[in-house]
Amino acid sequence: xxxxxxxxxxxxxxxxxxxxxxxxxxxxxxxxxxxxxxxxxxxxxxxxxxxxxxxxxxxxxxxxxxxxxxxxxxxxxxxxxxxxxxxxxxxxxxxxxxxxxxxxxxxxxxxxxxxxxxxxxxxxxxxxxxxxxxxxxxxxxxxxxxxxxxxxxxxxxxxxxxxxxxxxxxxxxxxxxxxxxxxxxxxxxxx
Amino acid sequence: xxxxxxxxxxxxxxxxxxxxxxxxxxxxxxxxxxxxxxxxxxxxxxxxxxxxxxxxxxxxxxxxxxxxxxxxxxxxxxxxxxxxxxxxxxxxxxxxxxxxxxxxxxxxxxxxxxxxxxxxxxxxxxxxxxxxxxxxxxxxxxxxxxxxxxxxxxxxxxxxxxxxxxxxxxxxxxxxxxxxxxxxxxxxxxxxxxxxxxxxxxxxxxxxxxxxxxxxxxxxxxxxxxxxxxxxxxxxxxxxxxxxxxxxxxxxxxxxxxxxxxxxxxxxxxxxxxxxxxxxxxxxxxxxxxxxxxxxxxxxxxxxxxxxxxxxxxxxxxxxxxxxxxxxxxxxxxxxxxxxxxxxxxxxxxxxxxxxxxxxxxxxxxxxxxxxxxxxxxxxxxxxxxxxxxxxxxxxxxxxxxxxxxxxxxxxxxxxxxxx
Numbered sequence: 001x002x003x004x005x006x007x008x009x010x011x012x013x014x015x016x017x018x019x020x021x022x023x024x025x026x027x028x029x030x031x032x033x034x035x036x037x038x039x040x041x042x043x044x045x046x047x048x049x050x051x052x053x054x055x056x057x058x059x060x061x062x063x064x065x066x067x068x069x070x071x072x073x074x075x076x077x078x079x080x081x082x083x084x085x086x087x088x089x090x091x092x093x094x095x096x097x098x099x100x101x102x103x104x105x106x107x108x109x110x111x112x113x114x115x116x117x118x119x120x121x122x123x124x125x126x127x128x129x130x131x132x133x134x135x136x137x138x139x140x141x142x143x144x145x146x147x148x149x150x151x152x153x154x155x156x157x158x159x160x161x162x163x164x165x166x167x168x169x170x171x172x173x174x175x176x177x178x179x180x181x182x183x184x185x186x187x188x189x190x191x
Numbered sequence: 192x193x194x195x196x197x198x199x200x201x202x203x204x205x206x207x208x209x210x211x212x213x214x215x216x217x218x219x220x221x222x223x224x225x226x227x228x229x230x231x232x233x234x235x236x237x238x239x240x241x242x243x244x245x246x247x248x249x250x251x252x253x254x255x256x257x258x259x260x261x262x263x264x265x266x267x268x269x270x271x272x273x274x275x276x277x278x279x280x281x282x283x284x285x286x287x288x289x290x291x292x293x294x295x296x297x298x299x300x301x302x303x304x305x306x307x308x309x310x311x312x313x314x315x316x317x318x319x320x321x322x323x324x325x326x327x328x329x330x331x332x333x334x335x336x337x338x339x340x341x342x343x344x345x346x347x348x349x350x351x352x353x354x355x356x357x358x359x360x361x362x363x364x365x366x367x368x369x370x371x372x373x374x375x376x377x378x379x380x381x382x383x384x385x386x387x388x389x390x391x392x393x394x395x396x397x398x399x400x401x402x403x404x405x406x407x408x409x410x411x412x413x414x415x416x417x418x419x420x421x422x423x424x425x426x427x428x429x430x431x432x433x434x435x436x437x438x439x440x441x442x443x444x445x446x447x448x449x450x451x452x453x454x455x456x457x458x459x460x461x462x463x464x465x466x467x468x469x470x471x472x473x474x475x476x477x478x479x480x481x482x483x484x485x486x487x488x489x490x491x492x493x494x495x496x497x498x499x500x501x502x503x504x505x506x507x508x509x510x511x512x513x514x515x516x517x518x519x520x521x522x523x524x525x526x527x528x529x530x531x532x533x534x535x536x537x538x539x540x541x542x543x544x545x546x547x548x549x550x551x552x553x554x555x556x557x558x559x560x561x562x563x564x565x566x567x568x569x570x571x572x573x574x575x576x577x578x579x580x581x582x583x584x585x586x587x588x589x590x591x592x593x594x595x596x597x598x599x600x601x602x603x604x605x606x607x608x609x610x611x
Contacts, residue, residue, distance in 0.1 A: 024303055024544040052432045053448075056573040060543075060560055067541035068563030090545060090558075090573075094432060094448060101545070122435030125581035133267075148260035148610060157268060164272055 002027040002098045005049065012046075013039055021073060028073075028101045036104055036114045037140075043091065043100070044119055051098070054120035055090035057127055059106075059134040062086065063160040083107040087136060089116060089123075106136060115141035133158035225253065232261045236341055236596045240606035241580065243587075243595070250591045255584045259577070262610040270570035274536025275301050275377060278570065283371035285572060286608040288333045289326035289551040291362070294375035295319050299456065300546035300557035301377045304539045307506060314502040315379045316458045321392075321495050322374060323548075324488040325362060328399070329355050330551030330603070331439075331481045331488075338478070338600030339410060342419050347406045354402045357395045364391070377537055378512055379505030389496045396489050403485060410478075420475035424586040424598035427472060434585070435578045438553020439480045440602065444472030450549035462494045477601040511537050536565025545573075552576055552603055576602075576609035 006020040009029050016035030021028050031039050043051040062084055083105040090101050106113050115138035117124040127138045128147040135156035138144060146153065150170050155162050227246050231237030240262040246254035266285065270278045282293035298319075302308050336351030359369050364385045366374035374381050410416050426436065431444035441448060449466040451459040467483035469476030505512045513532055518525035541563040547556035556573035579602045586598050 023542055026543075026545055052429075054433075054435045055554070056556065056558070056571070058558060058569075058571045060569055065562065065568065069541055073543075088558075094446065097453060120435070121433050122578055122581065125577065129577075147258075148263040150260075157265065164268055 002100055005029075005043075005098050005100050008046075008048065009039070009043075012042065023073065026101060027099065028103055030103050030105065033104050033106065033113060036102070037116065037119070039102065040089070040091075040116050040119050048096075049093060049098070050095045051091040051093045051100070053092045053094050054116075054122040054126075055092050055099075056088075057090075057116075057123055057130050058088050059130050059136055059158075060086040060088065061134060061158070061160045085111060085134065085136060087113045087130065091120075111135055112137045112139055114139050117141050132156070135159065230592075230595070236599055238599075238604060238606055240610060241604065243583075245592070247592065250593075252587050252590055252592065252595075255587055257580060257583050259580055259609050262606040264607075264611070266572060266611040267570055270567055272566065274565045275539060275567065276536060278567070279373045279375065280371065282572075283373055284607050285574065285611070286330070286551060286555070286576070286605045287370060288605060289330035290370065290372050291319075291322040291326035291374060292330075292548060292550045292555060294372065295323050295457075296546065296548040296550065296555050296557055298375045298377050299548060300544065300559050301537070301539060303544045303546045304542055304559060304561050305377070305510065305537075307378060307508065307511070310508075311379065311506050312502045312504070313458070313500050314383075315504055315506070317495050317499040318380050318384060318504065319375060320457055320459065320462070321384075321492060321499070322362065322365060322372075322380075324491050324495070325358050325392075327551050328485055328488050329358050329362075331485050332358075334551075334600070334603040335406075335410075335478060335481055338597060339406075339416065341596045341600050342416060344410060344413070344416060347409055350402050350406050354399045357398060361388075361391055361395055364388070376505070376511075378508060379503075383504045392492065392496060396492060400489065403482070407482060417475060419594075419597050420478060420601075421473060422471075423474045423590065423594050424601070425471060425473040426582070426586065430582075430585075431472065434582045436553070436582060437575055437578070438550070439477055439484065440579055440582075441553065442467060443469035443476035443480045445470055450547055450554055454547070456548065458495075461498065462491050464491050474597045474601045538563065538565055539567075547573065550575060552579065552605070552608075572608075572611060574608040574611065576605045577611075580604045580609050 003022065006027050006029060009017050010020060013035065016032050016039050018030040018032060043049045062082065085106040085108065087104045087106055088101055090099070092099050104113055113136055115123070115127055117127055117138070118140060124142065125147060127141055128143070128145060130136055131138060131144055132146040132148050133156060149157065152170060153168055225246050225248055227244065229242065230245055231242040232240055237243070240259070242258045242261070244256040244258070245252055266281055269281055273281070278297055279294055282297045283290040285293045299308070332351045332355040336348040340348035362372060363369045365388070366372035366381065426440070426444045428445040431441045431446050436444070437448065445468055447466065447468050452466055464487045467480045467487070469480050509528065514525035514528050519529045539561040541561055543560040545556055545558040547554050553575040554573065555575055558571040558573065559567050560569040562568040583599065583602060587595050590598070
């Protein structure tokens with residue numbers, strides 16, 4: 001059903017769409033990294049599309065990707081030189097009941113992607129999650145901080161080269177001075 | 192210097208005062224500047240897993256920073272290292288008040304990749320819908336009961352937890368575990384329903400209906416309850432859509448979206464039920480929507496009990512089903528197949544799919560990338576609680592600190608699901 005969306009995307013944004021495909025009933029459009037915001041804005045504002053409801057953002061790390069059998073996605077038909085990360089945006093149109101997944105290929109050396117948090121506010125936290133787990137920086141995001149892990153955490157836990165057994169406990173440093181208790185009679189101005 | 196006061200009065204002994212005799216710093220007015228205070232994670236209303244850094248102007252919240260993550264247990268990383276069957280216990284611990292729906296969602300996601308969707312025995316589909324709807328009831332009963340308790344209505348909490356316990360006991364009979372069921376398998380369910388299940392469930396539903404009448408009498412027109420809920424934490428329809436809200440929160444705001452109706456799966460097209468939709472989008476509408484969904488779940492369950500056919504509880508497909516125990520012990524082929532199935536896991540062909548079901552809190556989705564081995568290459572859960580919690584900062588803005596409690600209660604943030 002949402003093949004219509006893929007056709008409309010190819011017709012209106014021919015230069016921005018690298019590839020479209022349907023896998024297991026899910027429609028996927030590979031979008032050029034520079035054109036993501038333009039395509040997303042068009043999908044939201046175009047009356048025949050009206051993708052008003054965001055679903056999720058996640059990232060696929062293809063570092064260890066050695067599928068058995070023939071890869072289904074045409075993007076992976078030739079495996080050489082493909083960027084390591086794929087940022088996936090799943091969108092839903094409540095009016096037309098379309099669903100589509102936008103994919104952006106992001107290379108390891110330049111792990112950046114445009115933020116869609118300004119278009120759909122739901123992506124605010126979800127992009128922070130993707131940043132926290134995969135280390136993709138979203139340009140234009142209002143508040144690019146870690147969300148699940150603590151700020152002192154080193155590395156990105158869901159990357160394939162982060163070992164599962166690795167532990168990074170956040171421990172209190174006992175060698176730091178504790179707040180001295182105020183001496184009796186000292187002025188107590190601060191509250 | 193202020194006039195000395197009667198220091199024997201206990202009321203005047205303020206914590207932190209250096210000298211009880213010195214009353215020179217007694218303030219007659221509150222300080223006019225903004226104050227930053229910390230709420231949670233060890234706070235009963237924060238469910239023990241969320242921290243909010245609030246900036247308040249007196250009692251009014253002007254800025255808030257909601258910080259989840261205190262219950263992060265690496266669901267996705269662990270799933271990448273477990274076989275597809277071994278992930279079921281992890282999904283139990285996502286939304287731990289409705290684990291069956293998570294089980295069903297994961298099983299459906301794997302079945303979609305294996306091309307099994309729609310080919311399961313009818314009895315499997317009915318059993319899955321029955322346990323899912325029972326789980327939805329436990330979810331809503333917990334949410335409403337706990338929210339009422341946080342507003343002081345302890346009776347409603349005890350009554351609803353009593354009803355929830357009846358459902359848990361029944362689910363325990365079905366699966367063997369009270370809370371973490373791990374009952375669903377790829378291609379079917381672990382075992383058939385127990386004897387006399389339909390009488391037990393009918394009796395439980397009848398009793399639950401009586402409890403609901405009592406609780407509704409207590410809450411619906413209760414002045415305290417309505418004053419605390421009505422007009423608090425409202426979302427408009429457009430806001431609910433743009434923030435990605437689903438489930439009771441979005442429906443309370445007027446978004447007519449229910450996965451069971453809009454993208455029907457399993458045997459939901461064969462049963463009759465309505466989707467309640469609210470108008471104001473505030474906490475009171477969320478409460479009403481949840482109460483109505485409880486009634487609709489009871490309606491679905493009664494129909495399922497009438498319509499459920501006999502038949503196998505596992506699809507007859509050697510890729511996903513274990514060989515019969517008798518063969519495993521007696522023939523070498525079946526033993527090898529059993530061994531490979533357990534050790535290597537179910538082999539899912541390479542591909543990727545997003546599958547979603549209507550969870551207790553809305554669209555619960557699993558996005559799996561498979562590489563042809565027995566373990567998922569990537570498993571992502573689209574947890575509704577995480578999306579809903581991201582609106583919390585917007586919802587509590589300009590409300591009083593006391594309003595955080597009902598807003599948080601009706602968001603029904605489940606720590607395990609939110610923090611993954």
